[in-house]
Amino acid sequence: MKMSELRRQHPLLILFDTARGLRSYIGMALVLAISLPGDIFGGFVGNLIVISLAIIGISLLYSVMRWYFYHYSYEEGLVHIREGVLFKRERSITWERVQSINVFSNILQQAFGLSTLQIKTAGVNVDAEVNLRALSKEEVENIRRNLNKAMPRPDEMMEVPRGMRFLQGRDLWLAGVTSGRFMILFSVIALIYSQVYEYIPQDLMDWVVEGLSHMSLLLWVLLITGMLLVSWALSTVTFAIQYARFTVNRFEDRLEISWGVIKRNHVTVRLHRLQALVVHQGLLRQPLGLCTLLVEVAGGGSKEKERVSILHPLVRRTELEAFLHDMLPEYSMPGSMTPLPRRSLRRYLFRAMVPTALAASAIAAAGWYFGVPYLWASFMLLVPAALLARSRHANGRSSVDGIQLTLRFRSYSLYHVLIGRSHVQSLTLKANPFQRLSGLRSLSAALLSSPAGKSYTLKDLEASEAQAIRDWYSRSG
Known part of the structure; x- marks a missing residue:
């Protein structure tokens, strides 16, 4: 041509x-x-x-x-x-x-x-x-x-996708309801307030502050609950508009993903640029067996949205294997994974509870000094901190299966990160003196997905398991 x-x-x-x-x-x-x-x-x-x-x-x-x-x-x-x-x-x-x-x-x-x-x-x-x-x-x-070198020629057929998935109807709204974007209304209020603050009359500000200061605890609870419900509804509608007409097509050498009504997006992801598959389960989606699929992409910009593409906003966990088989057969969920040793639990408890205890002590001390009642209740945060630490330890797992490394960990959401061996830029084992005494290691796998790089870390593995993963990565072929 x-x-x-x-x-x-x-x-x-x-x-x-x-x-x-x-x-x-x-x-x-x-x-x-x-x-x-x-x-x-x-x-x-x-x-x-x-x-x-x-x-x-x-x-x-x-x-x-x-x-x-x-x-x-x-x-x-x-x-x-x-x-x-x-x-x-x-x-x-x-x-x-x-x-x-x-x-x-x-x-x-x-x-x-x-x-x-x-x-x-x-x-x-x-x-x-x-x-x-x-x-x-x-x-x-x-x-x-x-x-794409796919110009139709008389002696060639049009390229047909190997796999195709949609998000529509009830699943689109279910994805919006469970997206966890509760703070959208508060973000809008904060944005408007920052723009018009200088123009609000001081008398009006004083009247609003005085009215809020005389509200009962019950009214405060009702007000905050109502704002959360309104924010939840707005986030659901926003999500549905943003991801309406979502489609992902798998071709021989690429994925083509399109979505949106007000802003129509079409993203092409070359398979040779795909560095990792991330299965993300938010707090609302875990009990329902739902997840979001993301892909780490090499050569993207420094911004998060330039190096991470959403593969599908909502996939049922029971349908994940079938989805990968059709759309990304290069990856698979491992049948079994190695858990963290029991002795590493105390390190997870320490990292979660000590900062929480210090923060609660500072809040309680400030309440005592300024005469503000009930701030001692901040010590109750130790309970969810301990539960979160136990959950992080229980969900921390690793697996090596052929040419794929899988790491599972929790921050607040639960993540499975699937990485091909050829896409691991470096694999690092770290141990501070306390970890060495306990026979533990932290493992970090680095990817080439942004100018500064991207790494995923699993802390406090068994030293022998971490070394086995390092040996797997060091093998050629």
Whole structure:
């Protein structure tokens, strides 16, 4: 296939770029309008209007020039970019360098039938090598087909997914209800408060504080419970909108994941970039036998969302083996795992209870000093701290099965991390003096999934078990 002619993005990109900076433009206009003498353009309002129009005009002109001088072209296995107003820059992205091809469409882009195409390459840690933000859906599909080397030919059949999974109907709402996003309402309130705090009259603030200070304990409990229920409902609806129309397709060499209504997302994960599979069970999902599947991806940016892709928001634990068999047969859940030794329990109890006891002592001392009653009840936190420590110890397990290492551990949620031996960048055994006396080791497996790297750690394994895992990793082949 010959290289296509040089093309520009949709002209609406000019308005998109100009509108993105309106907030900062208005702030700059306010500063300049206040600084200028009032008799230049007829007072503050006149200054603000003239300066705003001037700033927007300059920004619009700059956006036009950027759009006009930014060109792209493509052929099978290659994308070429030419950009720059004064200083020209050209670069070609070949198929071999492509790490991921992601497509996004916010609600404004969807209204005009446009999408954003991001192409990330090896060696670029933060930003996408190619970021085309105003392409038609047909153009996006053409570029993706060329880079995927899957252009239909007369003598070839269209590529068919090897496996396909959806999230819809009752399961979508079940995933939202059990997502654990209780704090969304409080986050919104905090955001609004931080923006309007300076404009709230002091009399109103004093009235609200006085009213809250005279509320009974029962009213406080009802208020907080009501806000939690409202926040839970909002988080459920938000989750359902965010992950509506979720689909994951498994092809021979990649996974293609798409989701969303208001913002439509399409992420391509190359299988050779997949470093680990993470089975995550939140506190609400564990009793119901539900889990979320995540994949650690190599070559992503420093941000969490750039190196971790959601493989599926909700999978029933009883259906996990079948899911992996169809979608990721390279991984499997181990039949049995080695638990932590009983003598390591005291270390888990120590790490959980000592900080809790110190914090409770400080709270109780502050309550005694300031005359605040009932703060001694903070010592009751020792009970859940002890239960959490026992659960962390009971759930800590490890397994080596062929070419796969599996670590199971708990923070608050429960995690299974499945790592292929070839994807372990380094495996480290650590032991402080107290661990050496007890014959224990902490094991850390590092992955190449971000510029700074990513590691998973299981603490206080039996020393012989940790050494066996290290020997497994050291074997060649």
